[in-house]
Amino acid sequence: MPLVVNCSYVKHWLLGSPSPHARSILLSSRSAIWEEFWSSGMGEAAAGGGGGFSVELTGPRIYSCSNCRSHIADHDDIISKAFQGRNGRAYLFSHVVNTSVGQKEDRHLMTGLHTVADIFCQQCQEILGWKYERAYEESQKYKEGKFILEKAKVMKEDW
Known part of the structure; x- marks a missing residue:
């Protein structure tokens, strides 16, 4: 059951099997319906591996897993590029796709104590x-x- 996301702000949410009879719903990424979809947990469940979903992002600026090239994020969802990760520079994103979330743990980071959970590529x-x-x-x-x-x-x- 793929979820195809068009980064030109039109989201296609395909339900059911990838058959010719699949139903599609067009959602503007900045619309109230899209925000409700994400805040309900359905968006993250679909994008994070729930229900066998896979997300293919289309658009001019997509970030992929450097190991398997699975789509991970849209450049338009970057909040900041001024972060530090375990291995150097990191970006703060509002949304990611095709990921799974690990166990929560408290970590002392550069900006203080936070509860965080590692995120993994759903593919590799x-x-x-x-x-x-x-x-x-x-x-x-x-x-x-x-x-x-x-x-x-x-x-x-591809950019």
């Missing part, structure tokens, strides 16, 4: 970064629910 199980589950300092609360992708673990796809 490579650790790509982490998800901020909780920030204990008020100034860091904006990171909650966001994702760090390490620059060394992702590649620019």
Whole structure:
């Protein structure tokens, strides 16, 4: 059951089997329906491996897993490029796809104590970064629910 995401702000959500009779719904990525889809947990479940979904991002600027080239994120979902990962530079993203989330743990990071969970490529199980589950300092609360992708673990796809 693929979920095809067009980065020109039109999202195609295919339900059921990949047969010619599959139903599709067009969603603007900045619409209330799209936000409701993601906030309900359905978007993350679909994009993160729930229900056998696979996400193919289409558009001019896509980030892929550097190990298996599975699509991971849309450049338009970058919040900041000024982050540090385990292996150097990292980017903060609002959404990622084709990933699974590991166990939560408290870590002392450069900006203080956070509860985080590693994120893995759904295809090859490579650790790509982490998800901020909780920030204990008020100034860091904006990171909650966001994702760090390490620059060394992702590649620019065809750009």
